[in-house]
Amino acid sequence: MLQLADMRLWRGRTDTEDGRAGERWHQRIAPLQLDSPPGVAILGFASDEGVRRNKGRIGAAKGPRVLRLAMANLPATFDAPLYDAGNVRVQKDDLESAQSLLGARIAELLSGGHFPLVLGGGHEIAFGSYLGIARWMREQHRDKTLGIINFDAHLDLRIPAPKGSSGTPFYQIAEQCEINGRPFNYLCVGAADSANTPALYQRANELGVRVIRDREITAWNLESVQERIREFIRGVDIVYLTVCLDVLPAAVMPAVSAPAGRGVSLELLEPLLDTVLASKKVCLADMAEYNPYFDIEDRAARTAAIIAFLIVNGISALPQSTI
Numbered sequence: 285m286l287q288l289a290d291m292r293l294w295r296g297r298t299d300t301e302d303g304r305a306g307e308r309w310h311q312r313i314a315p316l317q318l319d320s321p322p323g324v325a326i327l328g329f330a331s332d333e334g335v336r337r338n339k340g341r342i343g344a345a346k347g348p349r350v351l352r353l354a355m356a357n358l359p360a361t362f363d364a365p366l367y368d369a370g371n372v373r374v375q376k377d378d379l380e381s382a383q384s385l386l387g388a389r390i391a392e393l394l395s396g397g398h399f400p401l402v403l404g405g406g407h408e409i410a411f412g413s414y415l416g417i418a419r420w421m422r423e424q425h426r427d428k429t430l431g432i433i434n435f436d437a438h439l440d441l442r443i444p445a446p447k448g449s450s451g452t453p454f455y456q457i458a459e460q461c462e463i464n465g466r467p468f469n470y471l472c473v474g475a476a477d478s479a480n481t482p483a484l485y486q487r488a489n490e491l492g493v494r495v496i497r498d499r500e501i502t503a504w505n506l507e508s509v510q511e512r513i514r515e516f517i518r519g520v521d522i523v524y525l526t527v528c529l530d531v532l533p534a535a536v537m538p539a540v541s542a543p544a545g546r547g548v549s550l551e552l553l554e555p556l557l558d559t560v561l562a563s564k565k566v567c568l569a570d571m572a573e574y575n576p577y578f579d580i581e582d583r584a585a586r587t588a589a590i591i592a593f594l595i596v597n598g599i600s601a602l603p604q605s606t607i
């Protein structure tokens with residue numbers, strides 16, 4: 285079901301003496317209306333069902349609410365309008381209907397010229413995000429190709445058994461690509477050998493997935509990792525960016541279902557995200573798996589907010605010229 289934006293979540297410090305340059309997100313954000321001019325549209329996907337089906341630790345359905353609270357106090361460093369588009373909520377265990385509703389809502393936002401920033405929920409959000417992008421591309425960008433960049437400790441290429449979960453989204457997307465005769469261009473950045481079985485790596489190989497492992501992402505190797513990301517982006521027209529927050533080390537991101545023992549540090553994740561955003565090809569970004577039940581004094585929520593800050597500044601500073 286669709287839930288209207290709860291604007292009470294957007295509260296924080298105000299520094300009126302500093303004028304517009306002292307404003308924060310909670311002062312700029314407005315509920316999205318049908319005729320709102322293009323801007324950044326924050327949409328929540330309140331879902332525990334994918335993680336539950338994937339035998340994980342549930343609680344991510346509360347993510348959209350707590351992430352908004354953490355983002356409210358971010359400085360408003362951009363001119364693009366900022367909107368809250370409300371939430372899509374999973375009812376009972378009907379994940380499939382919610383994913384298809386999420387897709388419909390995202391297609392509407394993209395058609396309205398908005399940049400959707402979608403907040404999970406488990407990583408089953410990715411299948412809904414993809415459905416929306418695919419619908420929008422069918423309607424308006426038929427001749428363009430899509431590339432998916434997933435920052436994640438996990439490949440998320442499990443086979444639905446029998447239903448989709450937070451561990452299956454990119455396999456489900458590959459199936460859709462196959463059905464629709466579209467290429468499946470998927471780059472996973474940060475995959476941990478200790479968190480993915482040989483079966484998953486073999487599936488990645490069969491599907492032509494490009495993988496940059498967590499161990500390859502070091503300060504002295506940063507430029508070469510950035511070049512591999514740029515090379516992937518050169519081969520596609522439009523990029524869907526998805527950040528599974530468990531790509532970060534468990535020490536800074538314990539608030540997920542499956543924390544990463546090693547992870548990719550924020551210092552390295554930031555320039556990699558900058559590289560993706562600098563392509564000007566990103567049409568949508570989502571953040572998955574934040575689970576406030578495992579947070580400590582909202583620390584991980586603050587880290588997630590930094591990633592949202594980086595994404596919104598990255599896209600709103602750059603015209604989406606290639607789309």
Ligand SMILES: N=CN[C@@H](CCC(=O)O)C(=O)O
Nearest residue numbers: 338340407438440450451542
């Ligand atoms: N979203 C992905 N989740 C991981 C969970 C792994 C785990 O629970 O240990 C996966 O399916 O691989």
Ligand SMILES: [Mn+2]
Nearest residue numbers: 437438528530
């Ligand atoms: Mn993950």
Ligand SMILES: [Mn+2]
Nearest residue numbers: 407436440528
């Ligand atoms: Mn994931």
